[in-house]
Amino acid sequence: MANQYEIVVLGGGPGGYVAAIRAAQLGFKTAVIDKDKLGGICLNWGCIPTKSLLKNAEIYDLMKNHSSDFGIKIQGLDFDFERIIKRSREISDRITKNVEILVKKNKVDRIKGFGKLSSKNQIDIFNEEGQKTNSITADNILIATGARPKVLPSIPVDKKRIITSTEAMILPELPKEMIIIGAGAIGVEFAYFYSVLGTRVTIIEMMDTILPIEDREVSETLAKSFKKRGIDIFTKSSVEKAIVKGNKVSVTITSEGQKKELSADIVLNAIGVTGNVEGFGLEELGVELFKNHIKVNKSTYETNIKGIYAIGDVIGPPWLAHVASHEGIHCVEKIKGLRIPDIDYNNIPGCTFCQPQVASIGLTEAKAKEAGYEIKVGKFPFMASGKAFAIGEREGFVKFIFDAKYGEILGVHIIGSEATEMIAEAGLAKSLEATGESIIKTIHAHPTLAESIMEAAAQAYGEAIHI
């Protein structure tokens, strides 16, 4: 029966398409529904296109600010903003096409359209005009509809002057001044990008530091670096209102109790995301929600309705593509009946791709103390790394938080060049339950930045060689 499936995945983002491919590998008759191109926010409007933009910024930053350090003379250095944006879109297009091929290759039926659950076993498919074009049945429905930028009434997004991350990726021209509301990963990445290209950037953050979920030392180091670049940072500040006045947006903030008026030609709303839970039948079926996200059992990813599952951003934080993918795989493997350990939410790397990069896994120093651990901290600055010196990337450090009692790696925090690549080692170490000693005794290649991981661990035990 063409319209009968064992697993139907609603949403083709990094959670959905990965779950669909894994389901097909496990022998399920699988379909994935998405009204748009596959790849979701990640490939279309998130991870990949922004990393493409950030590379432009990095290169320009290096050329402009450091070429003389390397003895390279550049005259008439300039950039083509339109081309920068276009490159990013081309990459996104190519990669989403690859995903379509990948899905097809794995014999997953790709259904284009808007899926709506008409019962716990049935999904109606609608076209762009809102006409029902098809109806399919499924033994199991996996909701992977993701999330979208959160919008507050005080900051009315018009997608022209007051924008979200999506528009920030395709601005027609480089803004002169930009106010970024929210200093999470999205906010600081755009702050870095536009600031390098010459936009005067102001960051407004409610918490007392930028990247508030990161280790305090890391956040402070990044703030220092940003300030050096000329980025204005207002922490402990909230936005009262943002009003578009002609070509400008005026923003009223309360910063540490004081009202301030700011103005810019673009305001980027980066306060966070909210789950896509509306309009496809969840309410009618009685699927339980919490704070705009779907509530699931985090072992099976089943909702309160038997046979309906949900994974990824739509089930809430940490709103990361790699987590969505893993949840998707885990969910279908559980449906298959495989015996697998549950996802360890204490062992998820988080990355921010501004320069210096920020990457971390596990507990921050403050959180570890809060949790009652007696801790041991090891830190190694890239300043002391020969490789960092050689490549001119001496900013930042590696920081380890160990449990003093058993030697468990509680958290690893890296700020610096290639931090996001280096965090993988810490992830493996944590998932294999390595200890500080395991890291110290692992031979790290010389000369690499990754040696700093070994040195930082050693420092905690008083065994570091190069500091």
Next chain:
Amino acid sequence: MDIIMPKMGESVNEGTIIKWHKNKGDAVKRDEVIFEISTDKVDTEIPSPADGVLSEVKFNEGDTVAVGTVVAILNTSGEASTKNKETISEPAHHEEEIKTEYHEVKKQVDETVHAEVVSMPAAAEIKSGSNDLIELTMPKMGESVMEGTIIKWHKKVGDTVKKDETVFEISTDKVDTEVPSPANGVLAQILIGEQETVEVGTVVAKLSVSGTVISKDEIITKTEDLSGSQKKEPVFVKEGIAQPAAMHDNFARTSITEYEEVKAEGSEKSGSNNGSRFLSPLVMNIARKENISFEELEKINGTGLDGRVTKKDILSYIETRSKTKPPQNQSSVEEIKKETPHEQSYEAVKAVPASYTASGVQPVYSSHEVERIPMDNVRQKIMQHMINSRDTSVHVSAMIEADVTRIYRFLKANRDEIQRKQGIKLTYMPFVAHACIKALKEFPLVNATVDGYTIVKKKFINLGIAVAVEPNGLIVPNIKNADEKNIIGLARAINDIAERARTKRLTPDDITNGTFSITNYGIFGTIFGTPIINQPEVAILGVGTVVKKPVVVEVEGVDTIAIKPTMALTLTHDHRLVDGMLGGRFLKSIKDTLESFSENEI
């Protein structure tokens, strides 16, 4: 009058007080049960030797004390009541008194234990050529116990040890026990690693009174027995392995392979493969910090990838363990391993016990879904015996039906009269026992034991009778020289041991040296079953309930249906020794005896 911990058998040196039936100040009549004890052999109730008032109770329930220790004091004179009054009027003073006495008694007990544990330390000191060192030896835990296995070192080399602090834990075939230090000092040297089995009297460690640690390169050759009264000990040539490897202080087995054992007969190595499972550095760290042995680690149910033990698993194991530490638990797996012949080839089988361990972590359950009940001694023993039997014998069951019409009629006609005259209520059991004994004489191989590659044919028949003990116990006492008894004698003997089993009055003798067992599940209405052999026997007979069945019989050449009281008998036999033919013939013999019963046999 002192009430002491009674000696319950030749090899029993200590007992655990399970329950006080009387409290301090209670009046006690002669023969009334004062307390209940458990030894590794049997559980027994201890009656009062005289009328009186229990004036002191010196140990708590759960305490294990040496045989001969005063556990309570009974006032038999009028003085008792006076003292009792005093107790009430001056409780503080009295408590103190008890405390002092308790300490004195405890000291006495400890000294007794030490006397056993350290065989003449003074002599040892001289032997070792230093006044500083005290040698710790494998203690003698009972008359027939010739060797012991070190389960666990509680201290490592260099550790300060206080007098009376547990230094190591041993397991013998009789009991498991913790061995305390005879003096204050520093553990200078460990000579025998965990899981090593050595003869009684062997020096296993040295304690330095001044705190010197013996260099690990020192080579020691021991040839002399220390106490003289004990058997000559084996000679160990040691080469630089006095200390366990630094990383594995508690996993001293790493050094076992380095031992060169110069022992006449090849004793099996008990060091099992510990590399079968990936243990993360963190889990190893936690195990080391929390003194968890490899054996325990192997028992932990891993929830990680490929069943790996994760941090969470070991931490919740530690939590469970600290809540409910069953005293025998640690050795359970070890005992089973030790008793399993051809250990090397049984690796796969050995993995199985992981699933039954009392404290094995099963994190799939949350605490409100299940109730965790620590197993009592008896349950643990039954569990070990069952698994041991399953892993030892090749169980095969054969079933036959016997027409017991003759016995049925006999019982119907004579039961009441026999009860009146002989004072005994006759059942089918003595008839089955009698038939069984006859068959055992005819086929003595069924009355044998396997000892390695030797068959031990026994010339005596000690017939075991499985007795269910409420609420959930099971014990198999045996009737000694059952072949010397007639049916009435067997009936009396069965009644006697069953009664004593239910009232916890069995002696260790009652449950040792059985040669063949019968289990009567018929009393529960069961028609037939497949019993498990009572080791080291090689067969067991299961007796089903007697049911009237329509049976085809030939009467004057014509098939006709008759109603016959029928009993199904199952013989579970150990196929290592008893093949189908022998088993079949044995069963047939019993059937024939039962069917041809005549009143003359009574």
